[in-house]
Amino acid sequence: MAKEKIQKQAAPPLGAWVPAVALGWLIPGGGHFLLKRTGRGGLLLASVTGMFLCGLLMRGAMFQPQTGDFLTIIINTGGFLGDVCSGILYLLSVWLGYTQADVAGHVHDYGTKFLVTAGLLNILAMVDAYEIAIGRKD
């Protein structure tokens, strides 16, 4: 009976990827800029920032973590995490006093989704920066 050899890959050193991922969180595309992928970084910066600004201009609501029933926790905490993942865009808008009540209307509703999706797209950008930083991707 052949014994399967499980090759355990060593975890990449933190110093190799943490700066790129952290900068990628703070500034969308920042991780790519740090890793000298300026073209891709520029596209990510433009897309995530464009999505977030459209969300603000449509007066989307920012989520706040809430307790209550399971669905309320999932939606509000997940939405809050999505918002926070936009990095400096989220921090600036909160620091500058952006507030919007959750009201009915398709434009406002699209705005809320744009704000969350900007953060989710930035997570994808951070994962990409991580893969580039550890050499898994060019």
Next chain:
Amino acid sequence: MHMNLSHFEAAFLFSLFTSVVLGVVTKRTDRDRLHYGFYTFACFMLALFGIGWLMYFGHG
């Protein structure tokens, strides 16, 4: 300043931004990234018009 978009305009912008990011992060060569970005955008548009017509006919 306030942006008042139609459903189509909002969905178009959403598709555009999302397609660019998906194209950039998913593939390994610039050519593949460009193709995948256009492919994703085309899928968004197809779904947008397809579901739009479905809702139109569904309402009778």
